Amino acid sequence: MKTDFNEKQIQILLIAETLFAEKGFEGTSIRTIAKEADINVAMVSYYFGSKEKLLESLIVYRTSDLKIQMENLSVEDLDPIEKIDKLIELYVNRIRCNKGIYRILHFEFTTEQREDKLKVLNEVRDRNLKSIETIIHEGQQKGIFRKDIIIPLIPPTIMGTFFHFSMNKAYFKKLLNLETDEAFENYIQTKFKTHIQQTIKALLIYES
């Protein structure tokens, strides 16, 4: 599997990303991609081999991006609560900046048996989890966080809440009186981000 792409290939990948995210993989034809990218239909097969391999290439291209974006919080000089805040900020920004590919991964790989192609994503997930684990353990040792937290359920709480909100954009725009897309984006980066942070912190600290 190739991991480096030339300009033309990247151009195709980016168009494909947009269309796959909008219409789904099955709902997007190679001809549509070609028209949108202003190239000949045959070029997709020529460069990538097949439509399926185009998707694979897109995932390779994007997830290597994700890998690079990973940062290590656990060494920074912050208290556990600040680290949680920052971690969630990273989560939110990462998904925000990679909406397309996240949508595709979510759409095309939760159903069917494409799961084997998710190795790279699973690596990212595992690394995220390790990162969270370190922070929470530190908070527990310092007596700030509860001891009975099921750590693997933290990421789906963060990610799931965020996804559901941004995937139902139209509904929440209306509900929250956000008239423009910019207002919606802005809401995510401010109040919504804060909401997730509060939720997770509350969960970690709260004693029933």
Add this chain to the structure above:
Amino acid sequence: MKTDFNEKQIQILLIAETLFAEKGFEGTSIRTIAKEADINVAMVSYYFGSKEKLLESLIVYRTSDLKIQMENLSVEDLDPIEKIDKLIELYVNRIRCNKGIYRILHFEFTTEQREDKLKVLNEVRDRNLKSIETIIHEGQQKGIFRKDIIIPLIPPTIMGTFFHFSMNKAYFKKLLNLETDEAFENYIQTKFKTHIQQTIKALLIYES
């Protein structure tokens, strides 16, 4: 738009629901549906008019189900915290029992401009929100819950967390050492449900 269906139609709808949930709307052909339902291809057009209208009918059929399933918690003689617990249990069970249609709604209607067909779903959402609002206001008046809660963000927190978990079944099965589908289902109804309940309760009660 028809709202009552005969046995044959319901048989087709149920098969379609399964397939749409598995392979997506675009990824499922009428011929596959026909073969699976053991009927002639023409019967789908004959009964529903078109593939798109079949999807619409499915949504009508299922969301009228959802409407009926709605229950009114706010009158029951429970304290606000117990009501939250019960509400989340209702949420979890509802989605669990209607996995197929929820998946379809999630897949096919978050992208594209199919949004106009979501009226019925939005009604259900609004009613849920009203229900939550009542409970939270009661808890606030009794001084149990925080005053600065953004109530519209509670449902996406519950739903999103649940969706993300169950849509990434394979990953979480491995992560949590759940070897069978039954073990996974069981985990949802016990520990995972409790996790969501704790999360929401913590958010409502916790003072930073």
Add this chain to the structure above:
DNA sequence: CACAAAATTAAACAACTGTTTAATTTAAAC
């Protein structure tokens, strides 16, 4: 049974799908 409506069928329709071909153009190397 006779008749009409409904249900079911196989076949055909045109449009679209992903992919391949073979010819042509462009670019690079010598």
Add this chain to the structure above:
DNA sequence: GTTTAAATTAAACAGTTGTTTAATTTTGTG
């Protein structure tokens, strides 16, 4: 400028798509 490889093209391929047709069977009603 010639040669060789890479890039690009239009056309064709075979298979699938959703949908319609017209003929046939089944069902219900008098």
